[in-house]
Amino acid sequence: xxxxxxxxxxxxxxxxxxxxxxxxxxxxxxxxxxxxxxxxxxxxxxxxxxxxxxxxxxxxxxxxxxxxxxxxxxxxxxxxxxxxxxxxxxxxxxxxxxxxxxxxxxxxxxxxxxxxxxxxxxxxxxxxxxxxxxxxxxxxxxxxxxxxxxxxxxxxxxxxxxxxxxxxxxxxxxxxxxxxxxxxxxxxxxxxxxxxxxxxxxxxxxxxxxxxxxxxxxxxxxxxxxxxxxxxxxxxxxxxxxxxxxxxxxxxxxxxxxxxxxxxxxxxxxxxxxxxxxxxxxxxxxxxxxxxxxxxxxxxxxxxxxxxxxxxxxxxxxxxxxx
Amino acid sequence: xxxxxxxxxxxxxxxxxxxxxxxxxxxxxxxxxxxxxxxxxxxxxxxxxxxxxxxxxxxxxxxxxxxxxxxxxxxxxxxxxxxxxxxxxxxxxxxxxxxxxxxxxxxxxxxxxxxxxxxxxxxxxxxxxxxxxxxxxxxxxxxxxxxxxxxxxxxxxxxxxxxx
Numbered sequence: 001x002x003x004x005x006x007x008x009x010x011x012x013x014x015x016x017x018x019x020x021x022x023x024x025x026x027x028x029x030x031x032x033x034x035x036x037x038x039x040x041x042x043x044x045x046x047x048x049x050x051x052x053x054x055x056x057x058x059x060x061x062x063x064x065x066x067x068x069x070x071x072x073x074x075x076x077x078x079x080x081x082x083x084x085x086x087x088x089x090x091x092x093x094x095x096x097x098x099x100x101x102x103x104x105x106x107x108x109x110x111x112x113x114x115x116x117x118x119x120x121x122x123x124x125x126x127x128x129x130x131x132x133x134x135x136x137x138x139x140x141x142x143x144x145x146x147x148x149x150x151x152x153x154x155x156x157x158x159x160x161x162x163x164x165x166x167x168x169x170x171x172x173x174x175x176x177x178x179x180x181x182x183x184x185x186x187x188x189x190x191x192x193x194x195x196x197x198x199x200x201x202x203x204x205x206x207x208x209x210x211x212x213x214x215x216x217x218x219x220x221x222x223x224x225x226x227x228x229x230x231x232x233x234x235x236x237x238x239x240x241x242x243x244x245x246x247x248x249x250x251x252x253x254x255x256x257x258x259x260x261x262x263x264x265x266x267x268x269x270x271x272x273x274x275x276x277x278x279x280x281x282x283x284x285x286x287x288x289x290x291x292x293x294x295x296x297x298x299x300x301x302x303x304x305x306x307x308x309x310x311x312x313x314x315x316x317x318x319x320x321x322x323x
Numbered sequence: 324x325x326x327x328x329x330x331x332x333x334x335x336x337x338x339x340x341x342x343x344x345x346x347x348x349x350x351x352x353x354x355x356x357x358x359x360x361x362x363x364x365x366x367x368x369x370x371x372x373x374x375x376x377x378x379x380x381x382x383x384x385x386x387x388x389x390x391x392x393x394x395x396x397x398x399x400x401x402x403x404x405x406x407x408x409x410x411x412x413x414x415x416x417x418x419x420x421x422x423x424x425x426x427x428x429x430x431x432x433x434x435x436x437x438x439x440x441x442x443x444x445x446x447x448x449x450x451x452x453x454x455x456x457x458x459x460x461x462x463x464x465x466x467x468x469x470x471x472x473x474x475x476x477x478x479x480x481x482x483x484x485x486x487x
Binding site for chain 1: 329332333336337340341342344345350357358359361362363365366367370371374379382383386419420423424427438439442443456458459470473474477
């Protein structure tokens with residue numbers, strides 16, 4: 001049997017053999033529902049206080065760390081949900097280190113990505129990818145690395161991890177700490193570049209501390225936003241916004257907007273957003289808008305980032321897709 | 324309590340428990356997950372009931388398990404949940420499947436979910452992407468990495484077994 005066939009048999013065997021637990025599920029769930037109802041009643045009683053605290057805290061947090069944001073436009077159209085504002089905002093993260101040497105075959109126009117609190121400078125051409133990531137969260141190593149050794153980057157101890165058989169299938173990653181920026185720097189190459197080239201690029205990142213190596217405007221402009229959010233993630237086809245509670249996650253999280261080259265498939269509640277057909281699933285947190293051969297998807301976690309129908313539609317209706 | 328909800332839990336509870344067990348790799352974690360998701364679902368049961376509740380609940384089980392918040396709050400780490408062997412004859416095939424089950428615990432939660440959705444639920448990549456809120460190409464990446472990891476792990480286990 002193939003591995004896939006073994007997997008199929010294994011999973012079905014395990015599911016069939018799973019013993020029923022001692023507790024009755026309905027009894028347990030009924031108890032849970034009662035506890036949930038009580039908790040929500042208590043929470044509803046304290047909601048007024050929570051809203052006031054959040055409203056006061058937002059300007060301070062934004063002043064502290066966000067790039068300047070344009071002032072909201074005068075409200076000319078119907079009123080927005082409470083806690084939302086009009087704006088014309090396109091996130092634009094910047095990478096704070098300037099590379100002084102880049103492999104010639106990677107070109108000179110990198111993308112800048114936001115991954116939680118980390119920023120990433122990314123070169124990609126013909127399947128070769130070279131990234132530099134900086135931030136307070138440890139960047140990830142590839143799970144399949146096979147080699148590790150020590151080196152130095154401009155006098156700072158660093159670790160190199162490698163994998164892959166040779167040109168075209170080579171993984172090289174070097175990581176070191178940069179206390180002056182309060183975190184890690186990691187340079188990673190996937191493709192043809194050698195460890196010597198990766199280290200040369202990494203060591204060259206020292207030139208220009210504080211200068212702006214590059215920035216990439218988000219693919220979307222947001223015209224209607226919750227006041228409490230900032231960029232959590234940005235790539236060429238996706239932007240996620242979140243509140244300040246979750247800042248250490250590198251993966252997309254929060255209120256996310258993504259464009260994909262996929263056909264629109266209906267389902268859920270049929271709605272219209274800016275004249276385009278869309279499918280809304282409020283319970284599971286998704287709104288898919290037909291762009292004609294592509295779809296723009298808005299997703300959120302209803303449990304952690306609850307949005308009303310009006311809020312979702314106001315947010316989506318204010319998005320401008322730039323590509 | 325809503326009678327339709329009670330009927331659903333009675334009729335589909337065991338099936339949901341089995342599915343959650345495969346997703347989590349641990350019977351007790353799976354049980355907690357099912358209860359947590361059903362309690363949340365009850366809040367919006369009227370709407371859920373009108374639109375394929377089984378699909379909704381299974382999707383919620385996967386998303387909830389894969390989500391970072393639950394992982395943090397549950398205080399456990401993925402990949403270390405060995406479980407008892409399945410009942411049955413201890414043949415070579417059974418031994419392999421026990422090994423395979425144990426090795427599934429070494430995958431990331433997303434990779435494991437893709438394996439279960441593909442090989443237990445028989446969903447295609449697009450459907451799996453809908454469940455995990457990612458593109459079909461991301462699903463294929465998860466699947467390829469999971470299968471590569473399992474192959475490598477099983478090969479390592481075989482080598483260790485034949486060593487004197």
